[in-house]
Amino acid sequence: MQTSIKRLLSEPLVQFLILGVLLFLLTSYVREHRDKQSREIVVDNERIGMMVMSYKTQTGELPNKVQLDAMIDNYIREEISYREAKKMGLDKDDEIIRRRLSQKFDFLQTDLKEIAEPTEQELEQFYNSHPELFQKEATVSFSHIYFSTDNGTDTKAKQKALTVLQQLKNSKLQRAPEKGDRFPLQYDYAEQAAVDIQQNFGNKSILDELFKGPLNTWIGPVESGYGWHLIFISKRSNAAEIPFASIKEDVKAKWVEATKAAQNKRIFDQLGEKYIIKRAYLESK
Amino acid sequence: MQSTKSNLNIALICVLLLYACNNNPKKQETNKDSLATAHDSSVAIAANPLKDCFFGDLHLHTSLSPDANFMNTTSLPEDSYRYAMGEEVAYLGNKIKRNTPLDFLAVTDHAEYLGAIAAIKDPKGSFVGTDLYKQLSSTDQKDIAKAYADFMVGVINNKPDPKFNNESAIKSAWQHVINAANTYYKPGRFTTLVGFEWTSMPPNANKHSQNLHRCVIFKGSKVPDKPFSAFDSDDPENLWAWLENARKSGDDAIAVPHNGNVSNQLMFDTKTLSGKPLTKEYAITRMNNEPLTEIVQGKGQSETHPALSPTDEFASFELVETLLASPEKAKFKTGSYIRQAYGVGQELQEKLGVNPFKYGLEAGTDYHSGFSSTEENNYHGSHASQDNIEKDYKSILSATESIGGEPPTKIGAAGLTGVWAESNTRDAIFNALKRKECFGTSGNRIKVRMFASWNFNKDIIKQNDWVKQAYASGVPMGADLPANSNSSKPKFLVQASKDPNAANLDRIQIIKVSTKNGKSAEKIYDVVWSGERKVGSNGKLAPVGNTVDIKTATYTNTIGSAELIGYWEDTEFDPGAYATYYARVLEIPTPRWTTYQAVKHNVALSKTVPAIIQERAWTSPVWYTPTK
Numbered sequence: 001m002q003t004s005i006k007r008l009l010s011e012p013l014v015q016f017l018i019l020g021v022l023l024f025l026l027t028s029y030v031r032e033h034r035d036k037q038s039r040e041i042v043v044d045n046e047r048i049g050m051m052v053m054s055y056k057t058q059t060g061e062l063p064n065k066v067q068l069d070a071m072i073d074n075y076i077r078e079e080i081s082y083r084e085a086k087k088m089g090l091d092k093d094d095e096i097i098r099r100r101l102s103q104k105f106d107f108l109q110t111d112l113k114e115i116a117e118p119t120e121q122e123l124e125q126f127y128n129s130h131p132e133l134f135q136k137e138a139t140v141s142f143s144h145i146y147f148s149t150d151n152g153t154d155t156k157a158k159q160k161a162l163t164v165l166q167q168l169k170n171s172k173l174q175r176a177p178e179k180g181d182r183f184p185l186q187y188d189y190a191e192q193a194a195v196d197i198q199q200n201f202g203n204k205s206i207l208d209e210l211f212k213g214p215l216n217t218w219i220g221p222v223e224s225g226y227g228w229h230l231i232f233i234s235k236r237s238n239a240a241e242i243p244f245a246s247i248k249e250d251v252k253a254k255w256v257e258a259t260k261a262a263q264n265k266r267i268f269d270q271l272g273e274k275y276i277i278k279r280a281y282l283e284s285k
Numbered sequence: 286m287q288s289t290k291s292n293l294n295i296a297l298i299c300v301l302l303l304y305a306c307n308n309n310p311k312k313q314e315t316n317k318d319s320l321a322t323a324h325d326s327s328v329a330i331a332a333n334p335l336k337d338c339f340f341g342d343l344h345l346h347t348s349l350s351p352d353a354n355f356m357n358t359t360s361l362p363e364d365s366y367r368y369a370m371g372e373e374v375a376y377l378g379n380k381i382k383r384n385t386p387l388d389f390l391a392v393t394d395h396a397e398y399l400g401a402i403a404a405i406k407d408p409k410g411s412f413v414g415t416d417l418y419k420q421l422s423s424t425d426q427k428d429i430a431k432a433y434a435d436f437m438v439g440v441i442n443n444k445p446d447p448k449f450n451n452e453s454a455i456k457s458a459w460q461h462v463i464n465a466a467n468t469y470y471k472p473g474r475f476t477t478l479v480g481f482e483w484t485s486m487p488p489n490a491n492k493h494s495q496n497l498h499r500c501v502i503f504k505g506s507k508v509p510d511k512p513f514s515a516f517d518s519d520d521p522e523n524l525w526a527w528l529e530n531a532r533k534s535g536d537d538a539i540a541v542p543h544n545g546n547v548s549n550q551l552m553f554d555t556k557t558l559s560g561k562p563l564t565k566e567y568a569i570t571r572m573n574n575e576p577l578t579e580i581v582q583g584k585g586q587s588e589t590h591p592a593l594s595p596t597d598e599f600a601s602f603e604l605v606e607t608l609l610a611s612p613e614k615a616k617f618k619t620g621s622y623i624r625q626a627y628g629v630g631q632e633l634q635e636k637l638g639v640n641p642f643k644y645g646l647e648a649g650t651d652y653h654s655g656f657s658s659t660e661e662n663n664y665h666g667s668h669a670s671q672d673n674i675e676k677d678y679k680s681i682l683s684a685t686e687s688i689g690g691e692p693p694t695k696i697g698a699a700g701l702t703g704v705w706a707e708s709n710t711r712d713a714i715f716n717a718l719k720r721k722e723c724f725g726t727s728g729n730r731i732k733v734r735m736f737a738s739w740n741f742n743k744d745i746i747k748q749n750d751w752v753k754q755a756y757a758s759g760v761p762m763g764a765d766l767p768a769n770s771n772s773s774k775p776k777f778l779v780q781a782s783k784d785p786n787a788a789n790l791d792r793i794q795i796i797k798v799s800t801k802n803g804k805s806a807e808k809i810y811d812v813v814w815s816g817e818r819k820v821g822s823n824g825k826l827a828p829v830g831n832t833v834d835i836k837t838a839t840y841t842n843t844i845g846s847a848e849l850i851g852y853w854e855d856t857e858f859d860p861g862a863y864a865t866y867y868a869r870v871l872e873i874p875t876p877r878w879t880t881y882q883a884v885k886h887n888v889a890l891s892k893t894v895p896a897i898i899q900e901r902a903w904t905s906p907v908w909y910t911p912t913k
Contacts, residue, residue: 058447096414103411150789151816152843182749184732184782184848195371195386199340199730202785203384225785226847 041079043072051075109267115259118252126255127244133254136242139191140210141235145180146187149227157181161221161228168218174232183226191237201225211236330473332707335752336722338732339709340701341389341476342369342657343541343718344500344582344649349458350394350482351449353653354402355421355433356669360655362392362465368656370475376656376665377673384660385730385786387701388709391478392462393500393649396512397440398449399481400458405449417448426670437610441488445516456511463506472710479503481512483540485519486609487551487558493611495549497558498542499524499575500649504715505536520558522567525574539719541647543579545587545622547608547615552587553626553642555619555633563633568641577718578623578644580725580903581700582651583667584609588869588903589624590617597809598825599871599899603697603727612686627798627906628805631863634910635803645721645763645905646867648700657701659728660786661900662838664698664878672696678886682879685893694891698878699728703902705761721763726902729784733793735762735868737907739769741776743852751778762867763905768912774858775909779812780850781870781902789845791815791829791871791899795853801862812868813851815844831874833897838876838884845873860911867906871899 008014051071055063063071091097118126127134145164147157164179177187185200192200197207202225209222213233220230244251346353347360360376368374371386394400405412405421412418420432439446459481466477480502486494499521501512513527521540528538545552556562580588585605594600608615615621619629623644630642650657652667666672672681672693684692704723706713717723724733734752738759745751755778760766766775779793792814798807811826818827832841855866876884877898879891890896 057452058445058450096411099409099413100411103409148847149842150846150848154843182848184780184850198371198385198786199388200785204785225783225787 038083041076043075047075048072109271110264111260112267113263115256115263118255118259123248123251123255124244126258127251130254130258131241134242134244134247134251136237136240137193137195138211138239139193139237140197140233141190141192142210142231142233143175143177143188144183144232145176145230146183146226147221147228147230148181154227157228158221161230165218165220165230168230174216174234180230181227191235206231330708330710332713334707335756336705336707336717337709338703339388339476339706339714340703340726340730341387341391341714342649342659343391343478343480343502343647343702344393344482344543344579344651345390345655345657346394346482346651346653347392347655348403349400349462350653351398351402351436352395353655353669354406355429355436356653356671358654358669362394362462362655363469365392365655365657366390366465366469366475366477368658370469374656376654377669377675379665379675381656381658381663381665383658384663385784387475387657389476389478389704389714390657391480391500391502392466393480393482393502394458394462395484396455396481396514397445397484397516398451399455399512399514400461401449401451401454402436403458404451404454440484441486441492441494441610443487443515443519450516452511459510459512463508467506470711473708476709476711476714478711478715479506479508483513483515483524485515485521485524487519489549493549493608493613495551495615496544496547496609497521497551498544499540500543500579501528501538501540502715502718503536503538505711507535508538509535522557522559522570525570528574537715537719539577539715540575541577541579542575543582543587543649543651544584544609545578545620545626546585546590546605546617548621549608550616550618550620553620553623553629555629563637563641565637565639568633568637568639571641572639572643576645576721577647577723577905579649579700580623580646581648581697581727583696583699584651585695585697586699586727587622589622593617593622593625594807599869599901602898602901603699605691605695607691624796624798624807625805627865628800628807631798631800631865632803632805634863635800640863640908643865643908645718645723646725646903647702647718647723648725648727649702650700659698659701661698661728661875661878661898662881664881666693667696668693674882678882679888682883682886682888682891692891692893694879694893697727699726701726701728701730703730703732705734721905722761724762724902724904727898727900729787729872729900729902731781731784731787731790731870731872731900731902733781733868733870733902733904734779735795735904735907736760736778737764737766737775737866739766739771739773739775741778741852743776743854746778746780746850746852760907762907764907766907766909769860772860775855775864775866775907777812777853777855777866777868777907778851779853779868780848782848783846783872787900788840788872788875789815789842789847790849791845791873792826793849793851794869794871795866796869797855797864797866799859799862799864801859808857809869810853812853813849815846815849815873829871829873831897833874833876835876835880835890835896836884838881840873840875842873863911864909865906866909868904870902872901874899 052063147161149157197210204223204225206222206224206229213219215233218230218232221228222231345365347362347365348354348358364374369387369390371383373380373382404410405417420428423429463479466479470477480500483499483501485497489495509531513524524540528540531538542552580586586603589600591600606614626642630640634640650659654667654669658664666674674681681693686692702723702725704714704717706717736755736759741759745754777795781790781793783790793812795810795812798805814826815829820826830844832844874897877894877896879894880896883890
């Protein structure tokens, strides 16, 4: 008897059958368990806590018993319909769900890695290869003499300016505010950008002249929003790079920004490599 | 194979999730660090102890404000900053650019439903396909009007509608506001201030909204994770409590009340919103939290009304008299205009020992376009689809009313805040606002200084270093005259220089509001003016004249002055009376924006507003308190 069982068991067919039964039992157990799990809806304390919090942020008060029961029933209803909808495959080919999942994924994979502290060398390299990020505006330094046109004295003021200009032609003066009228703002300006001139003198001919006129000589009269001026331009600097040493922090901020963007792109590109993109629209003719 | 792959994907996502969770707190920390260092660079900015004048707008809405979004405004704070800095931007399909850039800007979107409508209408957002999305994104104005009416129910009843009151959208929009301000802050060149508007409008019996709005302005970007909204409370006392808390854990902040003109007598009321009489503690708390009030903005000025100041021939300026979102006229006999409130504040000070209305002055636009277009000859409308001038100039200029009550022509191209600060940085500008060394203008860059002292010499203004001397021996606008033991009278120095891209100046006046034994009086003194005019027998200075040609919308600077500087002594001074003194600068007459637009499009002038205005500036006051 024993031997016959032994023999029987050594039959490959029988072994196969037993294995088959065991496998069947295992899979049906697993399926049943999974099925049970998928039919089980657990409302735990954590879930209740979330419901209460969300109610409080929307209404400013805590829910009472009736309201909470209604929220729980509502949650159960939503969970059932959600699972049934998923079973029916309603989540497939839905534009909103697709987009939402893609956004969630994008959010999770952005700025993943901590950016290491850049070295001085890295920053300097970045500064050198991105001159457009660290430009300084063109500026002008000058002194001026003001001729007031208050109360309709425009022609007189211009005439007076021309007379003073004649006197100054043969002098070495680089500054002579006392030869004109009192000016409400300053007489001497250093390193003014175009926007400063616009704000302090107006969009008049003085703006153009300060950035185009000859240096180290009295010129004018030029007009501002206040009246007439003679100007002596002592220095002008073209739009230029700001020296690295004076804007290190700014370089660092821009470096971090650029490094993050590059890293995010790299991660996405790596992900993209796993996919085979077929541009069918290019082939069809 | 298929399943292994998806399992792997799940595993990958789990790892990513864990990674992201672990990383998030660190990520935020690094952000904060880099911000802190960015701000530290302001240390290197040169400071002028005699102060420079900077101009900006402290009240502006973008598409993150739900009402602006309903009007089809599409700008974001980044666009507002770019426009303010002088860049060209697109507005309703047209290119716009300021004539003169600004020096600073605070974007102050409504805290209520901040960013919520923008989130719903986001074509890439999670609401796409929902009924709400369809309704709000409709191109049919009727759908929008219906959605807006639906939306306003919650606002007017001050009950948030959960469908709009989306906390995560609000927090993320607030973060957007903060990030944009940090990105565009260029210490020394351009200052951005983080802010929001608390939009309290408690309804009266007829459900008409009474404006108690305040703009909240922060000194830096260390701010609460969510703004305080009128849904949290529509009582300003609760806003002040919130501000006091915010200061404990973050940067300093102030609240700036605006549009007392349409508050229905509530803004400067002699009782609290909950109906209690004002106390000393209330007055102290109010002044700690609100050093300034907005003197002018798009929806009119809140200085005074011709009915309250019948002898002030310049009082009838940019009046808006209808309650917001209502056809009902605002009551204004008390509690609405600041000149009157200066007196009432002193009357309360006699009783309480503290003046609850000791307000400095600033100004803003309150535009809902995202763009501070305050220049009269460069105004493009301010409420998107509601006043698209380039397209609807005909109907806009001929309209005499609108759904809201007032036609869009009534909205002014106004205003700006001028501050006297050591440098153009957040710290310097915020500190100037806090000490009230600032003023409001009706939209131009008029620079005005005022100093007071017991012992100024009248010739000081002839000297080149008069500002230095004035600071050394007097106090600037926004300050108190120190106690005085001898019998001298207060002396004032005032100086104004014109906006070099605008008109000449007519005059500088000092307006005095004095109070004794519960009775207040106002008086206007002309201090310095252009030309050879004389004060007539009626005590009035002759008008400056008028060069405006309405047919061509032009004027000339053949009248008026580029600069006015003057000395004034209060010879009628009574040491026993409380006094508030502020200066008002007037420009010569110029065309209003409605006139420029009528000429440009060759249509009739609007009948709802004057064709010509006198732009102006109002300084923060100097105060005198009798010693007891």
